[in-house]
Amino acid sequence: MVWKAFRAAFPHTIPIFAGFWFLGMAYGIYMNALGFSFVYPALMALFIFGGSLEFVAGSMLVASFAPVQALLLALIIQARHLFYGIAMLDRFRGLGWKRPYLIFGMCDETFSINYAADIPQDVDRGWFMFFVTLLNQVYWVSGAALGGLLGGVLPFDTTGVEFAMTALFLVIFLEQWLKxxxxxxxxxxxxxxxxxxxxxxxxxxxxxxxxxxxxxxxxxxxxxxxxxxxxxxxxxxxxxx
Structure with missing residues (x-):
């Protein structure tokens, strides 16, 4: 049952892998340019898992101490997740120990897949969503760690890199439109x-x-x-x- 859910979930995450590794590496290189070891982007990707918020958090770490401003900025950037959570209330009901992790790991791309994917009837819904969430986080964390390691070796210009996520969302939207x-x-x-x-x-x-x-x-x-x-x-x- 678990292996079948993994095999069903993995193909849905392949486009996310391409986007997350590219942006994750850019984030790791960016953190290295700010003077941080690869450990920082890896741990921030693991525990924050907030995408754009992590880029902003890097700049806040080297700025003056302003906890209230940091809190408000984080709420503004991630406020859209409140609506994701409302939309997933029914889907997360009755999933036991998986539910807390699914709530924590629900980024934009994971929400898009778990909300819209046609899960086969013989695949456990909870395990399917769990593996989608886990795989997407693994992609992001590994990309951030690798970018942090390579940041001191490879020159990298991050200008325009944010368009990768725009293109990814456009592909997801068109796929749902056609379906x-x-x-x-x-x-x-x-x-x-x-x-x-x-x-x-x-x-x-x-x-x-x-x-x-x-x-x-x-x-x-x-x-x-x-x-x-x-x-x-x-x-x-x-x-x-």
Whole structure:
């Protein structure tokens, strides 16, 4: 059962491996440039596992001591995870000891896979999500450690490196768009993002966007679920004919 879940989860994480190793190494090299040993990016990747927050944390470590500012900045950067957690409440229910780790390790990419993946019926759901989470963290931690080790040897320009995650999310979005028959949720996300970007500055539109998406999905939850059930019933009826 465990091995079958691992084999089912691993292919879903291969695109994440490419992005995480590239950015993880860039993060390790960046920390080395700030004067830190490879141990620091490896441990920060292991215990923080916050992606963009870790880049910011590196600069905060060499700045003046400002705990309140650091706390507020961390909350702003990672606030989107509150909405991820709400969306995963039902999926994490009844998973026992796996649940705390799944909550801790739920980064953007892991959420995307665990929320949208079609898990085979003969694969344990809890183990599948556990291995997706574990593999993605292993990719990030190993990339950060390797980057920290190579940082003192290889020159590296990090300009534009953040676009790798944008490209990765675009691929995930297109994959879900092609897989789903109805695109209501995707259109809500796109519409909310565009509208909030027009209203709010570029550095503060993310949280309003998440709030708008949450409210819209809450209000439209029943029609969306009803439409999905109707489509599923039509497909079953067509298959039985």
């Amino acid at each position: 789903e028959r109805q695109h209501i949720t995707a259109l809500i996300g796109l519409g909310a993002t565009i509208a909030c970007r027009l209203v709010f500055p570029v550095d503060s539109f993310l949280i309003p966007t998440m709030i708008v998406i949450l409210v819209a999905l809450t209000l439209l939850r029943r029609p969306i679920e009803r439409r999905a059930i109707e489509r599923k019933s039509l497909r079953k009826a067509g298959a039985s004919v």
